[in-house]
Amino acid sequence: MVDVTSSGGEAIPPAEVADVELYHPQSWLTKYVFSQDAKIIAIQYSSTALAIGLVALVLSWLMRLQLGFPGTFDFITPEAYYQFVTMHGMIMVVYLLTALFLGGFGNYLIPLMVGARDMVFPYANMLSYWIYLLAVLVLVVSFFAPGGPTGAGWTLYPPQAILGGTPGGQSAGIILMLVSLILFIIGFTMGGLNYVVTVLQGRARGMTLMRMPLTVWGIFTATVMALFAFPALFVASVMMLFDRLLGTSFFMPALVEMGEQLSYGGGSPILFQHLFWFFGHPEVYIVALPAFGIVSDLISTHARKNIFGYRMMVWAIVIIGALSFVVWAHHMYVSGMNPYFGFFFATTTLIIAVPTALKVYNWVLTLWRGDIHLTLPMLFALAFIVTFVNGGLTGLFLGNVVVDVPLSDTMFVVAHFHMVMGVAPILVIFGAIYHWYPKVTGRMLNEALGQFHFWVTFLGAYLIFFPMLYVGLVGVPRRYPELGETAFIPDSVHTLNAFISVMAFIVGFAQIVFLFNLIWSIRNGRDAGGNPWRATTLEWQTPETPPPHGNWGKQVPVVYRWAYDYSVPNAKQDFLPQNDPGPRGLAEAPR
Amino acid sequence: MAIALVLVLVAVGSVLFHLLSPWWWTPIASNWGYIDTTIIVTFWITGFVFVAVVLFMAYCVFRFRHKEGVKAAYEPENKKLETWLTAATALGVAAMLAPGLVVWGQFVTVPDDATEVEVVGQQWQWSFRLPGEDGRLGRSDNRKIGPDNPLGIDPADPTGQDDVVIEATDLHLPIGKPVKMLLRSIDVLHDFYVPEFRAKMDMVPGSVTYFWFTPTRTGSFDILCAELCGIGHGFMRGITVVDTQEDYVAWLQEQSTFAQLSTPEQVSSVGEVNR
Numbered sequence: 001m002v003d004v005t006s007s008g009g010e011a012i013p014p015a016e017v018a019d020v021e022l023y024h025p026q027s028w029l030t031k032y033v034f035s036q037d038a039k040i041i042a043i044q045y046s047s048t049a050l051a052i053g054l055v056a057l058v059l060s061w062l063m064r065l066q067l068g069f070p071g072t073f074d075f076i077t078p079e080a081y082y083q084f085v086t087m088h089g090m091i092m093v094v095y096l097l098t099a100l101f102l103g104g105f106g107n108y109l110i111p112l113m114v115g116a117r118d119m120v121f122p123y124a125n126m127l128s129y130w131i132y133l134l135a136v137l138v139l140v141v142s143f144f145a146p147g148g149p150t151g152a153g154w155t156l157y158p159p160q161a162i163l164g165g166t167p168g169g170q171s172a173g174i175i176l177m178l179v180s181l182i183l184f185i186i187g188f189t190m191g192g193l194n195y196v197v198t199v200l201q202g203r204a205r206g207m208t209l210m211r212m213p214l215t216v217w218g219i220f221t222a223t224v225m226a227l228f229a230f231p232a233l234f235v236a237s238v239m240m241l242f243d244r245l246l247g248t249s250f251f252m253p254a255l256v257e258m259g260e261q262l263s264y265g266g267g268s269p270i271l272f273q274h275l276f277w278f279f280g281h282p283e284v285y286i287v288a289l290p291a292f293g294i295v296s297d298l299i300s301t302h303a304r305k306n307i308f309g310y311r312m313m314v315w316a317i318v319i320i321g322a323l324s325f326v327v328w329a330h331h332m333y334v335s336g337m338n339p340y341f342g343f344f345f346a347t348t349t350l351i352i353a354v355p356t357a358l359k360v361y362n363w364v365l366t367l368w369r370g371d372i373h374l375t376l377p378m379l380f381a382l383a384f385i386v387t388f389v390n391g392g393l394t395g396l397f398l399g400n401v402v403v404d405v406p407l408s409d410t411m412f413v414v415a416h417f418h419m420v421m422g423v424a425p426i427l428v429i430f431g432a433i434y435h436w437y438p439k440v441t442g443r444m445l446n447e448a449l450g451q452f453h454f455w456v457t458f459l460g461a462y463l464i465f466f467p468m469l470y471v472g473l474v475g476v477p478r479r480y481p482e483l484g485e486t487a488f489i490p491d492s493v494h495t496l497n498a499f500i501s502v503m504a505f506i507v508g509f510a511q512i513v514f515l516f517n518l519i520w521s522i523r524n525g526r527d528a529g530g531n532p533w534r535a536t537t538l539e540w541q542t543p544e545t546p547p548p549h550g551n552w553g554k555q556v557p558v559v560y561r562w563a564y565d566y567s568v569p570n571a572k573q574d575f576l577p578q579n580d581p582g583p584r585g586l587a588e589a590p591r
Numbered sequence: 592m593a594i595a596l597v598l599v600l601v602a603v604g605s606v607l608f609h610l611l612s613p614w615w616w617t618p619i620a621s622n623w624g625y626i627d628t629t630i631i632v633t634f635w636i637t638g639f640v641f642v643a644v645v646l647f648m649a650y651c652v653f654r655f656r657h658k659e660g661v662k663a664a665y666e667p668e669n670k671k672l673e674t675w676l677t678a679a680t681a682l683g684v685a686a687m688l689a690p691g692l693v694v695w696g697q698f699v700t701v702p703d704d705a706t707e708v709e710v711v712g713q714q715w716q717w718s719f720r721l722p723g724e725d726g727r728l729g730r731s732d733n734r735k736i737g738p739d740n741p742l743g744i745d746p747a748d749p750t751g752q753d754d755v756v757i758e759a760t761d762l763h764l765p766i767g768k769p770v771k772m773l774l775r776s777i778d779v780l781h782d783f784y785v786p787e788f789r790a791k792m793d794m795v796p797g798s799v800t801y802f803w804f805t806p807t808r809t810g811s812f813d814i815l816c817a818e819l820c821g822i823g824h825g826f827m828r829g830i831t832v833v834d835t836q837e838d839y840v841a842w843l844q845e846q847s848t849f850a851q852l853s854t855p856e857q858v859s860s861v862g863e864v865n866r
Contacts (some may be wrong), residue, residue, distance in 0.1 A: 002628065012847065037749065057814065078822040078823075078825065078826075079822050082819075082822060101752075135633075151822070152819070153819045155819075157780055157818075157819065159778065159779045159796060160778075160779035160819065160820055160821050163778070163779065163821070165714045165778075165779070165820070165821030165822060165823065166821045167822065204700045220760055233656040240813070240863050243846065247656075248596050251793075253796045253797025253798075254732075254733045254734050254779060254796075255733055255778045255779070255795065255796045255797075256713075256733055256736045256777045256778060257714070257741075257778050258714065259777075259850075261733075261734065261736070266797075267781060267797070268797065269779075269795055269796065269797070270795060270798075280852060301759075303655075303663060304657075304663045305663040305664065306665065306666075306667050306671075308666070308667075308668065309667075309668045309669070309673055310667060310668065312668065312673055320615075332794050333787075334791060334793050334817075335795070336774070336783065336792060336793045336795045336798065336800035337792050339698070339699040340820070342699070343692060343693055343695065343696075344686065346691065346692060347688065347692075347697070350684045350687065351651065351684070353680070353684050354677060354680050354681055354684060357640075357680045358673065358676065358677055358680070358802065361673075362643060362673075362674050364644060364647055364651065365669075365672075366646050367648065367651035367655060368633070368651050369655060369663060369664035369666070370651070370663045370664075371655065371657050371658075371661060371663035372651070372652055372657055373658050374652075374656065374657075379594060382594060382598070382648065382652065385644070385648060386598065386601060386645055386648070389640070389641055389644050389645070390641060393637035393641055394637070396633060396637055396687060398686075399629065400629065400633065400687055400688060400691035400756070401691065401695045401707075402625075402629060402691050402692075402695040403626060403630055403633060403691060405698070405789065405790055405791060405802075406616075406626060406786070406789040406790075409782060409784070409817040409818060410817075434714065446744045449747045459597070461603065466605060466607070466815060467612075467614075468614050469610075470609075471614060472616070473614060473615060473616050474614050474615065474616065474617060474786075475617050475786030476603070476615065477815050477816075477817055477825075479819045479824060479825070480824070480825035481825050482825060483825075484825075484826075486813055487811075487813055488786055488787065488813060490613070492613050492614065493614065495612065496618055499665075512620035524711060526606075540769070543810050557852070564667070565773070566663065566665075567662045567663040567664070567665055568665055569665055574662060574663070584646045
């Protein structure tokens with residue numbers, strides 16, 4: 001790998017190595033269905049993720065119907081309620097957010113942003129999607145299996161997850177769930193290897209690591225983390241499957257279920273929790289880091305200003321990724337694990353707040369003295385900062401071990417993780433779609449529908465989850481299908497619950513409007529041209545839009561500068577594309 | 592300038608909501624007021640940061656909105672500012688962590704004079720066991736559970752014979768005396784949660800977990816299960832009653848021991864319990 005430094009203004013000669021031989025599809029089937037082109041695979045991942053995500057959205061409406069108006073809907077039994085809760089959570093975290101950020105955005109943006117023609121292992125990339133689709137189908141089958149899907153909570157804690165008191169525990173539900181997760185992890189390992197190796201080995205000449213856009217850094221770091229974290233979930237799932245099917249006792253102690261002595265013994269339920277959360281905590285950062293990277297690029301492009309502190313932003317992403325592996329037991333403060341672990345994990349958890357806060361400061365300092373265009377991507381980026389700061393700060397309550405004691409398993413936790421993982425990254429996804437839709441389709445999304453979508457989603461989601469914090473503060477537990485007559489819960493809480501439910505339906509409606517916009521604009525959106533946002537990163541410099549197979553036409557780009565030469569003093573225009581050898585700007589962030 | 596205005600409204604509105612909201616914690620009935628204090632410290636620090644960040648954003652969005660002919664500044668980084676901000680954040684984090692860990696140190700250190708009370712959870716009810724006259728709880732084992740022995744007390748252990756068994760009905764505790772709650776489950780994970788006591792902990796089948804507290808006011812308090820345990824989770828309720836010493840002794844005299852429950856012919860009540 002040749003180390004390319006500041007260009008000094010001269011053009012760098014094209015690569016000495018021969019271009020990679022691309023796989024060229026011959027038939028309609030290999031072009032659009034069994035495609036090895038990362039862009040098609042990206043659209044396949046995104047469509048599947050959004051489709052199953054819609055199912056999870058509807059499940060959330062059913063949950064809110066029950067919580068807002070208990071006793072009104074007879075078909076929402078406790079069994080059904082727990083199945084809704086479980087499937088909503090699992091789908092949203094794993095099958096929507098992880099798949100969309102890594103499989104969707106990762107596949108489309110990584111090759112384009114680093115100047116490659118495609119991912120380095122295109123066949124494995126294609127297989128990874130079909131395995132993901134199979135995992136989703138197995139999950140969908142569980143809805144129709146006798147006994148229905150599992151209702152064990154997305155955390156699937158044993159012993160209850162495989163016992164008869166839990167929906168799906170003694171029927172096919174939990175088995176299908178675990179098989180689906182195992183398939184998902186296999187697929188994502190294949191995809192993940194692609195993203196990591198392409199970033200490390202497939203970059204165009206001149207694209208050093210410290211010239212990569214933060215979008216790539218976020219997705220890359222998340223993928224490395226996924227490769228380390230998912231195996232813990234894999235083994236936990238296999239062990240639980242063995243407990244369920246073969247009568248082993250990895251997680252099952254001697255227990256008496258409904259008066260009957262079961263033949264398990266010697267296992268540890270807490271072992272499952274350690275394995276699950278060793279995966280589970282990095283998982284939430286696997287969702288967050290791509291969002292962090294993407295939002296940095298949205299803010300800098302639409303404020304016409306370099307991201308403030310690019311080098312610290314890269315370090316922060318890497319440090320957050322590493323630290324996220326030593327905080328997992330903050331999900332287990334009241335699990336009954338050795339209480340002295342609480343000192344360690346509270347400390348590491350609060351330490352991780354520091355690099356995270358640094359990123360927030362740098363986002364707002366990018367706005368300072370910027371040239372802010374209030375486009376839809378910018379609006380969603382601003383809304384992300386507000387909701388992420390809110391959600392992240394409530395994490396400081398829960399991370400401080402003794403404060404977590406009264407708050408754990410209350411609606412405070414539910415409000416925290418929705419705000420920080422459900423609202424904030426989803427706002428980034430929306431901003432990213434408004435931003436990159438013109439590159440994928442060649443057309444702009446409709447502005448008026450977009451404005452409606454933005455305002456209703458941002459304010460509505462805030463009004464759902466901010467008050468919910470206070471419901472939790474009262475002491476209302478989570479995962480209760482109804483509260484009944486409980487002395488310490490005042491009537492005003494029931495009114496607030498009804499209000500939250502109504503807001504949820506309104507926000508849900510706005511997503512239908514967004515879906516309509518996505519489909520309508522494919523044919524009717526305004527023509528976008530190649531670079532409607534006048535952005536510097538490589539994906540906007542393709543010779544054709546949408547980019548065809550091979551991305552770059554005859555010659556891959558050569559990179560001369562970092563990704564953030566916006567508003568360079570004395571430059572003719574307010575941006576310099578990364579492959580522009582042109583007038584003096586910055587080759588990369590200053591040393 | 593809609594978005595700038597809305598950002599100000601969100602910051603101010605959130606603070607107002609906090610100050611005016613009727614939704615606050617239920618009055619405490621234990622010694623763990625320190626937890627409440629730490630929560631208030633955290634609200635102050637996080638509240639300040641939230642308002643500062645959002646108002647700064649609102650200002651930037653207003654002041655630096657796109658104007659024809661005006662260009663953005665070009666400043667890639669500012670080491671001094673970033674270092675200062677990192678230091679200030681670390682300080683704020685330490686200010687929350689330090690008191691939190693001090694109180695946690697108290698939480699994990701059970702006072703020597705705490706009496707033991709065992710809570711036994713099962714799908715979907717609460718039962719309890721007191722150590723009885725000898726002050727010690729007998730051994731227990733899930734494998735010993737049967738129709739005559741719902742809590743799985745080992746009949747071979749003599750210290751278990753005088754254990755007071757309270758099955759599926761209210762627990763009583765005397766006011767002002769520290770108590771170590773020993774938590775046990777016979778089937779799945781549960782969590783003994785009384786919001787007014789603040790303290791809680793999961794119970795794990797196969798092991799015994801604990802937490803301690805001192806009840807500080809009399810009353811009748813709901814027990815809620817706080818760890819998903821199957822379809823009855825939301826209905827797994829109980830009552831803990833905190834009594835004056837006299838009322839507590841009177842209640843205790845009416846309870847039965849393990850020995851009495853195992854041999855139904857003897858119906859005499861438990862004698863004076865010395866504490």
